[in-house]
Amino acid sequence: MSRARQTYTVLLLGVAFNGVLAAVFWLWPFMPQRSAGDPGKRAELVAIERPWAVAAPSTDAPKAPAVKIDLQQGASSLNQAIEEASAQADPSVRGCRLWGPFVAGDADRIASALSEWTGQSQRVEREVPVGYIVYLDKTRTGPAGDIALLQSKGIRDWFAINTPGPLQGTISLGLFRDRDRAEQHRKDMQSKGLDHVEIRERLGPKRGYFELRGTPAQMDKLQAIYALVPKGELLDCPAAAS
Template identity: 30%
Template sequence: MFVRALFMLLLALNLGGACWLAFANRPAVDAAPATDPGVPRLELLAERDGDDHAELASAPESPADLANDQCRRFGPFPTQADARSAMNTLTPLTKRIRMREEHATQTRGYWVYLPAMPTREQALSTARALAGKGVHDYYVVTAGDQQNTISLGLFRDQGNADRRRAEIAALGFVPKVNTRTEDLPVYWLDFALAGAEPADLASRVAGAHEAHIEPTRCL
């Protein structure tokens, strides 16, 4: 009985020792330094953060680069869509480009008329005199700021308006021509070129017949 108990004790001790050797924490082996003390670690380009690449890509141009820029403005364009189309064409040819809006007074037509009469009766009498001389395309204004004025036509082209005025004047009347204007938005493109302006730059933009390119201050 004693021998059996001793045998079981020795077996338990052996098993415990084996488990300790198998699962005990071993001290970590210090890795050898990649470089000598005081020497910065070599860093591969692929290990750098994406922010570093973005910072390099967005680095501002040097003053020397900006001094060599040739800056121009192109316009005016009557609609934002026209300016956007031109911008899409010019963007690959420029260093930077932007669109901006201005307001300009534009001619909307030419109005030929006989000035307002003191009374409606006088206006109607003058209208009958016009009709008696073969003029039938007129209108007597009956209300508003131009009341008792006789309108003789609104023309898009100034030459046509001048001919109408001369025609009525030849009949013994004293017509006037008034230029009608309106304050409307127009659009310009400001851009910078790295070198000289190509001679055919404006002709590359479709539908820009009334627009022109002129030098401007660089921004």
């Protein structure tokens, strides 16, 4: 190779090398850079445990909501449970009330009001006392003797009972709505020499009622329910039903 040709080749290589250097310097800002903490290529290829790089568990994790305990309500529920258990063991502690009388429409409203009441409830028909009768006991002298006795005492306010029933054939001395007035009238008759004067309840026709039984606490709630739906009356059950 001639000397001139060699010189030309060297010049071409120099120009090419300078071009590469220029390109590197021009592209350097756009090339990805590694930080001082970069683990390096080998760390990218081989899994290395670095506990210092694991995030510590957060201390701001949500806490369970605080549970508020109502001691007063708990004691009330306990007392009610004890009452109900005692009532089941001893039925004599259970109260009994009659709610009525009612018509068909009122019965539906009362049943709705009682839907959440925890006592025992049933619909019944009962003959509830509508008053009291003061009369002469027919087993003592009989109607004829009674009439003669009344005439001898100057008592004219009486009538003979002829309708079928337990009082048929007796002599009525008066009808009263409350027991106290009936008792007073009997004392007045006894003061006039009548020693076989009796008092008996007067029963009305059968009417519809709700018969309600429960513990003292349940009966207190029943009174509050009745105050919201004041249909009919809330009465004590007759002795035979209690």
